[in-house]
Amino acid sequence: MTSPGTLKVAELFAGFSDSQRLVVAALARERRAAAGETLFRMGDQAEAFYVIVRGRVELVFPLTVMGETREVRFRSLEAGGTLAWSALVPPHRLTMSARAGTDVELLAFERAATLEALRAQPTIGHLVMSNLAGVVAIRFHEMLALWVREVQRNVSQTYR
């Protein structure tokens, strides 16, 4: 079983008591991946979400460059970061791919079992969903800022 102490750095489990971490730790399954390995692909069903214990994971998206499609890094996540949070939010569809930037250790939480546990323990469920909202909000604000800047750049170049 995963040590509850491992979950202390996880952004998704911030504010948890030791007993609450113990409950969540029982749901976790350890997963390791070598540098360069693909962890999941964009468009797949999110059957599990992950917490990074050690190493660096890169979120990538496909970009066509000179007729060739390449995976371009959008951002890197490190220990404590949450991956594939789409597993907790319908329609449970992954919106980016992930690959290990270094050798990584992850904790995987199966969607069905985790959602059932969160329903059974509403206090924990509320905390997880509050933290998840925070994680999603930060990503949303980052994306929004990048998008507005790109629009601004295009407008400035097109209408001079």
Place this chain on the structure above:
Amino acid sequence: MWLTVIIACVLFVAATVAILGFGYQQMEQDRREKAEAVLARAPLAREGYCPLCDAPLRRASTVEQVVYEVERRIDAELQDVVQLLGRPAPEGLRRLYRASA
């Protein structure tokens, strides 16, 4: 008598050379003035853009170079955004949506 003819010929040649020289200088000056007038009317060419049609110039790059450049740009931009989001509003928000060149 011969001396007079020779002096007259030398003067004639000197006068001809002088006239040609002045004429050439005048033509050069006219050409320069016209060129400056055309340049003054021409739109300013921007760096990285074609001076004739203003289309962005394409650099010779490999796919790997482009991917590297895009990732580097996203990293820099995201770092800036994360930093600004961490600042107290409205100081950070004012710069959040401002695009760099």
